[in-house]
Amino acid sequence: ERNAYEVKWYRFASSVIPGVVPELRGEDRDAGLFAMRYLEPADYPIWKEELRDGRVDVAFAAEVGRRLATIQTAAARAPETPSEFATDATFHAIRLEAYLEATGRAHPRIGEALVALSRETLATKRTLVHGDVSPKNILVGPDGPVFLDAECAWYGDPAFDLAFCLKHLMLKCLWKPKSRRAYLAAFDAMAAAYLDAAGWEDRDALEARIAKLLPGLFLARADGKSPVEYLDETGRERVRAVAVPLVIRPVDRLAEVRRRWAVEVDA
Numbered sequence: 001e002r003n004a005y006e007v008k009w010y011r012f013a014s015s016v017i018p019g020v021v022p023e024l025r026g027e028d029r030d031a032g033l034f035a036m037r038y039l040e041p042a043d044y045p046i047w048k049e050e051l052r053d054g055r056v057d058v059a060f061a062a063e064v065g066r067r068l069a070t071i072q073t074a075a076a077r078a079p080e081t082p083s084e085f086a087t088d089a090t091f092h093a094i095r096l097e098a099y100l101e102a103t104g105r106a107h108p109r110i111g112e113a114l115v116a117l118s119r120e121t122l123a124t125k126r127t128l129v130h131g132d133v134s135p136k137n138i139l140v141g142p143d144g145p146v147f148l149d150a151e152c153a154w155y156g157d158p159a160f161d162l163a164f165c166l167k168h169l170m171l172k173c174l175w176k177p178k179s180r181r182a183y184l185a186a187f188d189a190m191a192a193a194y195l196d197a198a199g200w201e202d203r204d205a206l207e208a209r210i211a212k213l214l215p216g217l218f219l220a221r222a223d224g225k226s227p228v229e230y231l232d233e234t235g236r237e238r239v240r241a242v243a244v245p246l247v248i249r250p251v252d253r254l255a256e257v258r259r260r261w262a263v264e265v266d267a
Helices: 002-016 047-052 058-076 088-106 108-123 159-175 177-197 203-223 233-248 254-266
Strands: 024-028 033-036 127-129 138-141 144-147 154-156
Touching: 002 024, 002 033, 002 058, 047 138, 047 159, 058 127, 058 144, 058 159, 058 177, 088 108, 088 154, 088 203, 108 203, 108 233, 159 177, 159 203, 159 233, 159 254, 177 203, 177 254, 203 233, 203 254, 233 254
Parallel strands: none
Antiparallel strands: 024 033, 127 154, 138 144
């Protein structure tokens, strides 16, 4: 079932921006399979590996945000999007429960707030969501970002996608501390390009939801069902020190989330 929605997302995205996903070569719906063009790693390196090695291209980060918002703007204007991607149950199970609600169980003090955030997100219907916009699922192509792994595709709150990717740029500050300023510059560039290109709702309202989701998703990579592999206990404590207060008292600007994290990683 998730395979079928991934194919749908690929087809829609490529109709908006040719080359933004690998070319589809065939699909067997009964078997739950599809085939796509193989992209040579030498020509299409994985963005996570580039970031790991301290190669931070701020313009590329901005293009990730711009392309994502461009696809979502087109989807918001397509009348078939709500019915084509009605995947609430799947998205709740493998994204909202696994990240926000599971993290709430690890932090009873903010458990209710994270469950409420999960429910608010599930109830917000704006446009098409990829669901796993992560550096491991983005290739650095010769013509710009190429997106992979859209099995979580969902008609819902696009704030999830940007918050999901921005948390990775924040976490990389602990993975490669010497490159932390470059990661934060990439954070700024991606956020600005995304918000500039988002054409489906009021910019301030969208940014406020991203800023509210980001700390919960950030904390989830320390204490949820899918912790990142490169955080030690000291790193997890640093994430908690910034994320927990922001879950308790959300802010409505990404610059404030970024500022608090910058203070922590520069300490």
